[in-house]
Amino acid sequence: MTLMAKSNGIEIAYDSFGAPGDRPLLLIMGLGSQLVHWDEEFCELLAARGHHVVRYDNRDVGLSTHLTEAGVPELVPGAAAPYLLSDMADDAAGLMDALGWPAAHVLGVSMGGMIAQALAIGHPDRVLSLTSIMSTPGPDVGPPTPEAMAALFSPPAPDRQTAVERALEVWAVIGSPGYxxxxxxxxxxxxxxxxxxxxxxxxxxxxxxxxxxxDRTEGLGGLTMPALVIHGEADPLVQIAGGRATAAAIPGATLLTYPGMGHDLPRPLWEEIMDAVTAVQGRPSAAAAG
Incomplete structure (x- = not known):
């Protein structure tokens, strides 16, 4: 069941898996993606490992608030944006307030990884552990290949059937060639x-x-919570340099890379990824380790 929470002056749609008393785990999705892009079985498996899992729609997608009045910004260097990733991180912190979570383990993919990074930088006391998957510390690190860029900028679909066909075309380009x-x-x-x-x-x-x-590299250098970075070695949308740079920037971060993995989470890797996500939660912080 989808619920609504007031957060940071907007409304955020979310749902959950697992028992409220279990370890809180916030899942943050990527560009243009909704909470339904987190596979339900993936969430259920995380819940079975003792997590209270919450997935949600970022602002401007799904059932959360759409800032339609802001119009369509120009995607050119130096152009103003209606909001920043730090604002989206504040959305996440506000959702945690609504959930009654003083802090949570945070896992983000792609743009969701960027938001998770911004949340850890801006609200370090709210992030128990940080997992950044297929992401980057800045837009110039690990940029898309020309083919992935073309897929990213596919024209809007005029109807549902075309939207489905476009999704299949896009994932054929950016998905995992090894799976x-x-x-x-x-x-x-x-x-x-x-x-x-x-x-x-x-x-x-x-x-x-x-x-x-x-770029968030400087801010990432000040993080002390346990951190895990996961990246596909065949990712054409955020190339592996993005993951390597993220891990290099965060003190004590663990980096896991997978051959044949692109810009998605292949089902055969779920168990190993979940093992790593669970393991990082039990590690001491960089401050404690130091």
Whole structure:
């Protein structure tokens, strides 16, 4: 069941898995992606490992507040953005307030990894451990390949069927070449996301936030919570340099890379990824270790 929470002056849609008394784990999705892009089985498996899992729609996607009045920003160097990744991190902190979570383990993918990084920098006392997957400390580190860039800037779909077809085309480019593409699941989720809210302008505002937020390397250098960085060695959308730079910037961070993994979470890697996510939660902070 999707619930709504007031956060940072907007409304955030979310749902949860597992028992409220278990370890809090906040999942943050990527550019233009909704909470439904977190596979339910993935969430259930995390819950089975003792987590109270919450996934949510970022601002401008899904059932959360869309800042339609902000219009469509220009994606050019130096252009103003309606908001920054730090504002989206404040959304996450506000959601944690609504949930009654003083702090949580935080896992973000792609843009969600950037938001997780910004949350850890801006609200370090709220982040028990940080897991950044297929992400980067800044928009100039690990940039997309030309093919991935073309997929990213696919024209808006005029209808549901085209949106589903576009999703299949995009994931054929940015997904994991070393693993079989789950076309049925991709099509199902793309249709569900279209039905919940299809807003290309919202995705453009999120992209403007990424471009305008600059580089987080300096801020990451001050983090002390346990940190895990995961990246696919075949990721064409955020190339592996982004993951390596993220891990190098965070004191004591663990870096895991996977051959054949692209810009998604292949089902055969779930157990190993979850093992790593659970393990990092039990590590001492960099401050304690030092």
């Amino acid at each position: 079989e593409m789950d076309r049925e699941r991709i099509a199902k989720v793309a249709g569900l996301a279209y039905d919940r809210a299809y807003d290309p302008a919202g995705t453009t505002r999120q992209l403007a936030a990424i471009l305008a937020s600059g």
